[in-house]
Amino acid sequence: MPPKAFSVDKPVLAFDTSAAHCAAALLLHGKIIAESREVMAKGQAERLMPLIHEMLAAAGFDWQDLGAVAVGVGPGNFTGIRISVAAARGLALGLGVPSVGVTGLEALAYGTEGAVCVATPSSRGALYLQEFDGGIASGEVREAHPDDADFWPDASRQLVGDWPETGKAVLRPDAIARIRAIALIGAARAAQNPCPAAPFYLRAADAAPPSDPPPVILDPIS
DSSP states (O other), rough: OOHHHOOOOOOOOEEEOSEEEEEEEEEEEEEEEEEEEESSSSSSSHHHHHHHHHHHEEEHHOOGGGOEEEEEOOOHHHHHHHHHHHHHHHHHHHHTOOOOEEOOHHHHTTTOOOOEEEEEEEETOEEEEEEEETTEEOOOEEEOOSSSOSOOOTSSSSEEEEEEEEOOOOEEOHHHHHHHHHHHHHHHHHTTTTOOOOOOSOOOOSSSOOOSSSOOOOOOOO
């Protein structure tokens, strides 16, 4: 069954577990009316839904009141991304509302003016980078290390996000600003008949495949 048309008179729920936290926000009529964030390296799968329920209840809403669900889709922690995207799609299906994905890089660029380059952590000291102009992506996401020759963008671009400490000026939105941005971007996308939220993976997980051979699947005896 396709989701119901998005209603601007209903709140948009946004949440994210792509980093070491559970973060959530509630947007109504263009304004953030509730937000919550708890720092945690693990346990997001168990904590996410209770945290959202507590936030909704404190704001005077229930699950059935939601008009759309926006979720941080990465890049970031693979397990955290799977947790939140699965939760978003499950909620959207059960409530009959749209689910939309927002990348962490888009959230960082939200509200910026002019030419910027945003950064968010990858692994082994590398970062994910993307260029934006007026908040609109003007380049593809790439992964680079500070030692790489092409790591730093053109000097005319403002640096935004999780850049390493240098003498350069960096705009560093905090975690609450990022979850608010996911809610605001998500509300705009929910009105555009979006595809369901999906994880944003730039590369495969670091986990190695098992060395043992897979079990033999026997045909059932007729």
